[in-house]
Amino acid sequence: MSEAAYIPASGLSGKLQRLSARTFARAPLRIKLARPLVSFTFDDFPRSAATTGAALLEARGWAGTYFAAGGFKDQTTHHGAMFDIEDLNRLTANGHEIACHSFSHLDASSSRDSRFLEDVERNAEFFTDAGLDAAQTFAFPYGEATAGLKRALIKRYGALRGVRPGVNRGTADRALLKAVPLDGGLAGLQRAVDAVRDAAREPGWLIFYGHDVQDLPTTWGCTPEFLAAVVEAVEAVNADVLPMNQALARIEGGAA
Numbered sequence: 001m002s003e004a005a006y007i008p009a010s011g012l013s014g015k016l017q018r019l020s021a022r023t024f025a026r027a028p029l030r031i032k033l034a035r036p037l038v039s040f041t042f043d044d045f046p047r048s049a050a051t052t053g054a055a056l057l058e059a060r061g062w063a064g065t066y067f068a069a070g071g072f073k074d075q076t077t078h079h080g081a082m083f084d085i086e087d088l089n090r091l092t093a094n095g096h097e098i099a100c101h102s103f104s105h106l107d108a109s110s111s112r113d114s115r116f117l118e119d120v121e122r123n124a125e126f127f128t129d130a131g132l133d134a135a136q137t138f139a140f141p142y143g144e145a146t147a148g149l150k151r152a153l154i155k156r157y158g159a160l161r162g163v164r165p166g167v168n169r170g171t172a173d174r175a176l177l178k179a180v181p182l183d184g185g186l187a188g189l190q191r192a193v194d195a196v197r198d199a200a201r202e203p204g205w206l207i208f209y210g211h212d213v214q215d216l217p218t219t220w221g222c223t224p225e226f227l228a229a230v231v232e233a234v235e236a237v238n239a240d241v242l243p244m245n246q247a248l249a250r251i252e253g254g255a256a
C-alpha cells in the first residue's frame with residue numbers, strides 16, 4: 001500500500017461523477033430528533049485515533065466509530081503508525097464500533113464496481129479473521145461513491161458515509177450520509193464548531209470524520225486540542241453521542 005497521500009480525481013468528470021453518486025440510488029432515512037445526535041468517526045485508521053482520539057471520547061463516556069481498512073493493519077502511512085490487533089480489541093472492549101472502509105482503500109470512482117465489491121468482501125474476511133463482529137456501517141474511501149455501489153452496499157450495511165459536509169436531517173440519504181471533517185487547522189475547527197451549533201439549532205445527526213490525532217497532524221488530521229475543543233462544543237449543546245450503528249438504531253426507533 002502506498003505511503004503517499006492519494007488525491008481522487010478532480011475536474012469536471014470528478015464533479016459529474018460525484019453529482020451522479022449523490023443524486024442516484026438514494027436510500028431515504030427519515031431523521032426526527034428532539035436533541036442533536038453526534039457521531040465521531042475515524043477513517044483508515046491511525047493508531048493515534050485509537051489512542052489519543054478514543055481517550056478524549058471515553059473521558060466523556062462516549063464511543064466512536066472506527067472505519068478499518070484491513071490493508072492498513074500494522075502498516076505505517078503518511079498518518080503515522082496504523083492500527084493493530086490490540087487497538088481493535090481494546091476499542092471493541094471499550095464500546096467503540098469497528099466498521100468497514102474496504103480492504104485496500106480503493107477509490108470507487110476509478111475502480112470497477114465488481115472489483116470494489118470484492119475488496120469489501122476481503123475486508124469482511126479480515127473482520128472474521130480478527131475475531132470482530134461483522135461491520136454494520138461503511139464509509140467510502142475518499143468519500144467517492146457510485147450509484148451501483150450505493151445500491152449494492154446498502155443491502156449489506158445499515159448506513160454508508162461519504163465526506164460531503166453538512167448535518168443529516170429531514171430525509172437524509174443513508175446510502176451517502178454527510179460528514180464534517182476534523183481537519184483544516186483553526187478554520188477547520190471553526191467549521192466543526194459551527195456544525196455543532198447548526199445541529200443544535202435544528203436537531204439533526206452530525207457525523208464527524210477524522211484521521212490522525214497528533215501534535216503535528218497531517219492535512220487530514222487534527223491536534224488533540226482541536227478534538228478536545230470539538231468535544232467541548234458537543235458537550236455544551238447537550239448532544240447525544242453514539243457510534244454510527246447505535247445512532248442509526250436510535251433514529252430508526254424514532255426515540256428522540
Ligand SMILES: [Zn+2]
Nearest residue numbers: 043044141142
Ligand atoms: Zn480513508
